[in-house]
Every structure is written in C-alpha cells, then in structure tokens.
Amino acid sequence: MISKEQIAADYQTIQDEICRALEAVDGKATFEEEKWEREGGGGGRTxxxxxxxxxxxxxxxxxxxxxxxxxxxxxxxxxxxxxxxxTGVSIVIHPNHPLVPIIHMNIRYFELPSSFGDGQEPVRWFGGGIDLTPHYIDDEDARFFHGSLKAVCDQFNADFYTRFKKWADDYFFIKHRNETRGIGGIFYDRITASEDMSWDDIFGFSKALGRSFIPIYTELVNCHKRESFTADQQQWQYQRRSRYAEFNLVYDAGTKFGLETNGRIESILMSLPPTARWLYNYQPQPGSEEERTLSLLKKDINWV
Incomplete structure (x- = not known):
C-alpha cells in the first residue's frame, strides 16, 4: 500500500495541474492561494x-x-x-454564464492510524466523485459528461460506472425539494482493497478521476462560453444556485465532516455560490426551458 504521504503529495500535484488549466481556460483571473494550518494537526492550500x-x-x-x-x-x-x-482535493466552480454548468469534484483518502498494529485490519478507504449541475440541462452535454466518466471507470472496473452513478443519484438528491442537484455523475465512498483491486489500483482510479476533470470541464466551457444569454436566464441561474447552497448546507457529508472536525470555515464554505436567489413559490412558464430542466432533475436517467 502506498503511503499516506505519497497520496497527499500526488493530490497536491493534481491540485497544481487543475489550477493551471483553469486559469488558461478563463484567460483573465488567477488563483489566490492561502496556506493554512489546522489546530490539532495538518493543514492545506486553499x-x-x-x-x-x-x-x-x-x-x-x-x-x-x-x-x-x-x-x-x-x-x-x-x-x-x-x-x-x-487528505484530498475538493473543487467547486460557479461560472458567471448561465449556459455553462456548475461542477464539483472531490477525491479523498481517509485513514485511522490508531487502528494500525493492533492485530486487526487497518481502517482506511478512498472516496470521491464528480457531478454536474447545469442551470439548463443540455442532452448532448449530459451524454458527453456521463460517457466520459464511464470511460474512466471502465479502465479500472466494468461495474464502477453503474454502481457509482446510482450512488451519485441517491447522494446528490435534495429530499426536501424532491429533485436531484443536477444530472449527477459518479460518487463512491469507503472503497477498499479486494481480491480484484489492490490499494494501488484504487489510488490509480482516484488519480485518473481527478485528472479527468480538466478535459471534461474544458469541453463543456468551450461549448457554451460564447453563447449569448438574457437577463431572465441569469436570474434563473441564481435560482438554481440556491438549490446548490441548500444541498451543501443541509446534506453534504464533506461540509459536515469539516465543521465537526474543526476545519477551516472559509475553505469548507468555499462551495457556496457568490450570488443566489430564493423566490417565493417560483413556477416556471409552461413549455419553457426552465420547466424542462426541472422535469429532468430525477434519479435513474440513463444519460449514456
């Protein structure tokens, strides 16, 4: 099993790669970095x-x-x-363009050091996932996104995509709204070594998923960034962002873990959008693209 220090080092490299690529895609803004230390041990780079x-x-x-x-x-x-x-890398991107989707990705490793050497199997696992939250659902984008994730999964295990897509549909579900956060993606947790996969294989999958982020999101951004949009579409974007905020504050396991373990608040709440709207009892116009998007926020759609 590769060491926790090497896992953390490889995750840092992936963070560097993604930041450089996103700056190139945006063409204007650059990342501001803040290094921090956690009271109790460790730290990170926001x-x-x-x-x-x-x-x-x-x-x-x-x-x-x-x-x-x-x-x-x-x-x-x-x-x-x-x-x-x-240790892990966590990403959330909120575009300013309503036709460019919100995207989230997380790859992580968890270990209980005090369980080592006590005669029992060490407690450790990998987790992660990537999901897409379009303000307007585009069928071609959805097929591309899920097809790309299936290709990554299939490199490592033929069952991964089906299992992890179902997991994502169930996890990224806003129960109090009875709708999915977006079009899902894949999600997995507590994945451990088995007869079929070694720890190095699972770590390889984690890194491959992390490195799939840039080619996937770059394609989606470039498809839509030059399209015109209206003020009404922007207001709809803010309305959809409110659902994103609700999920992260009410259900998200990473948010809960960070708050319960005395994590850094600014880093934990980085996922929240800069602007969102909560309109009372908003109902989209019949036959509109907004209504169509709401009709597709369901589990178990076979986007591939």
Missing part, C-alpha cells in the same frame, strides 16, 4: 479564483489533516479509533 471571464467564483482546495476524531464523527463513521488522517 485556492480561489474570482471575477474572471468565465468563473465568477471557484475553489480548488487541497488538505491533509490529522488529529483526534470527535465523538460525533466516531458515531457517524461507526469507528472506535481516536485518531484520523484525511
């Missing part, structure tokens, strides 16, 4: 891009934190260990 040609607000964060696991998290994770180590 990188935020704002007010660009395309990206109104985005973050590409790396963290490698360790320390004592709070009781509430022990119960949530169903573990007895006192100490933890976690």
């Amino acid at each position: 990188r935020v891009i704002q007010d660009g040609n395309i990206f109104e607000k985005g973050g590409v964060n790396f963290s490698a934190v360790e320390g004592e696991l709070p009781e509430v998290m022990k119960k949530a994770l169903k573990v007895d260990s006192n100490d933890f180590f976690a």
